[in-house]
Amino acid sequence: MEKNSEHIKELIIRKMSREEVEFAVEMAAAEGWNPGIHDGELFYEADNDGFFIAELEGKPAGCASAVAYDDSFGFLGLYVVKPEFRKKYIGRKLTEKCLEYLEDRNIGLDGVVENEKKYQKMMKFSSSYSNLRFEGKGGGEIPGGIVKISEVPFGKLLSYDRRMFPAPRSGFLKKWINQPDSYAFAALEEGAMKGYGVIRKCRVGYKVGPLFADEQDTAEKIFRALKASVPGETVYLDVPEPNEKAMEIANKYHMNVMFKTIRMYSLKEPDIELDKVYGVTSFELG
Template identity: 45%
Template sequence: MSELIIRTMLPHELKVAIEWARIEGWNPGLEDATLFYQADPEGFFVAELAGDIVAVGSAVRYDTHFAFCGLYIVAPEHRGKGYGLALTKHRLAYCGKRNIGIDGVLENVEIYQRVGYQPYYQNKRFQKCATAHDVSSTIQDVTVQHIDAVIAYDKQCFPAKRDMFLKGWLQQKNGKALCVIENGQVRGYAVRRQCVEGYKVGPLFADSKAVATQLLGALQQDIIGEIIILDVPENNPLAIELAIGEHMEVVFATSRMYQHGLPDIAHHKIYGITTFELG
């Protein structure tokens, strides 16, 4: 009988994981393989049996205190054999004593609790067809000169420094990044990326619902009629109000779970998370 081997994913194999995500209906971004890898090149893993990949998963270590696990898929023909659990234990070991977050599918919450995760709230996927909006004069494209200020703003809303990832995320091909600047200060920013179907917005971080509304509206102007998706944390009631006010409908949800408690960040400024895979 062949032995299960768990090893670090090679760069080209991340495209396999993204393709599996497409088959699962997760609708990945067109540039996700390249951009995800930049977050932590050592944090992507495969479980291999007799030379064939049977499971994939990520464990991105952002700093010495925080990590996020995602992109977890077991090949359908190999489910229920313990390969996924072995991969999960390997990823947890890689993360060490860090607080680890995940966005777990709702039907598997109890399984995740068995390995130490606790649920805190749901992230709800809202979507609609993009519509026309008035665009505020405070909206600006994120250019090279804005990147440092946007990265500094991001630190309020994410549990760890992620400068390298954000530099790629903000400037990605087929993407659009906008910010609101008032009195020389960033008041919010948002990124839109093209996916297999339509476009996803994430993150959408803002000082207020009004700023978030401006950003989301501006991101629709050049894709009117296309599907636009926003993953909204229910622990920010104003974010839910924003999505409903935009006539978006819930199509999916995950449970945001952590190993060592809810991070102390500006949850009231999070109107859309970055991704289910990377937090």
């Protein structure tokens, strides 16, 4: 314990610069989380005060993000400690820093299954449901009735997104739908938004997220358009397990479950239309 106390005294936890966010992305890649190739820049846009790095003896030892979307909701992610620095209370100190930053907001996270009980006990978070990562293949044809997202007024998209996400995220969303190496489509009916989706290039293959839609048929059309945009590529889709219709789409296209996370919240499950969430935006930012 005395040795660990010495380590804690030498530990520095501070805010990351934009360039240092790439360290967090590389840590995520080393853990097998397969980040998007532009995630560093895009994540930082969500909250440039909410990314933290832990340094021990002058060396980067770990990282975590705590994105404050507004005054009532935040999200924890990119929580990694280098293997050689584990069991030195670094993870606990990073957690404390993140919780201090997010104050009394309702906080969400997607935790790996083996850490669920730890988050329940140490952080007093409650488990809400599982998210499943599916893997499949790109290809097919873009169906009719789908438009490029650039044809949708941004204000209309932002209002629609807010129904399925617990807080407004204007700055982040504007960058997310326009990122390089990505495709984004929407469904409109008499000018009204009925759904939208994005697929982005990752270290391996492409990830869909978000995929929001009012109806299963609409979600499937958008999904088909997204996967048709990356023929022959590996495609990933992160599905909330309670959304049975989303699970049906993944199974219909012969996608395989790779792993699952546990969606947890510090206060309560947000009042969003989860039945219209066919694909999570990202496990790091919610």
